[in-house]
Amino acid sequence: SQEFSAFAKQWDFVHTTTSPYYAQSNGLAEKTVQTAKRILTKAREEGKDPYLSILEHRNAPVDGFKSPAQLLMSRRLRSILPITGKLLQPQTCKPSAVQRKREQCQIKQKSYYDRSAKSLITLEHGARIYAQQNNGQWKPAVVSSALEDGRSYIIRNTDGQEYRRNRKHLMDVKGQNVAVSAQTTHPVCVADGHLPCPLQHTKRAFFSLKEHPQVRLFKDNVASDKLDIASL
Structure with missing residues (x-):
């Protein structure tokens, strides 16, 4: 304060x-x-x-x-x-x-x-990102600047407000056409339970069951050839 x-x-x-x-x-x-x-x-x-x-x-x-x-x-x-x-x-x-x-x-x-940890890529100035909110939702934002520690960034949301967030709560959307403005917002969905993606790319995240049939990892139940004494 x-x-x-x-x-x-x-x-x-x-x-x-x-x-x-x-x-x-x-x-x-x-x-x-x-x-x-x-x-x-x-x-x-x-x-x-x-x-x-x-x-x-x-x-x-x-x-x-x-x-x-x-x-x-x-x-x-x-x-x-x-x-x-x-x-x-x-x-x-x-x-x-x-x-x-x-x-x-x-x-x-x-x-x-460090056995299970990995370093996240550095975000550049003006990079289009998704920022995780307190309720777990992801909303589009833009990187305004990076702080000296290398893990914290100043981001600007769709309302034009700036916040400080850790790199863990930011996801790079390089390669996706995401526009951030005060007039329009892009809804975000969760394709695989934890990684957010734009709603327009949701269909690509899910695959068709017809093209990729389900693979059973267990053998089907086969009737036993043994003598059924109870039926005699």
Whole structure:
């Protein structure tokens, strides 16, 4: 918002924004909010003190790392759970070791994610595209400009309004004659369940059952030659 932009300028820090409706790019913050909501909701349902629930969460180790309390204060916090005095003694955590271990985990996660991921082609200025809406529908638009991160674009819809969207929500329609204007819009259909296409090309997306007969992958039921004792 304009108010937060003025706040960032006043305190001289860089506020990096992401594309709307793409929570994956801000997964850590989204997960933190989800965890906090779950803790507060469960504490309210059970009638317990929410601060004690938050305290136990801070004492719990996270994904092979030490607990948030240990990373922040180099010691465990005393809670309602019984614990020996020896475990409450301060133990300094080396920030470099924690950072190195965290980077190794991120590299491992990236390697698993890249097994099924692929890079999308870059969209040029003025390219005709389809943009996915919040309700899942696809509507025609035009690429106005590309941002520095290479994954976000400023697009202009048929009403002349500009939005920022991630490349995941944009589909290139190169080779198709799609006009984008404020007067006419092109309805969009879903040919194969997830890929949108212009309505005028819908017939090409579906094939004729006469031209492509159905292929059965299972054998037809054949009467057995064995003796039917029950009929004797």
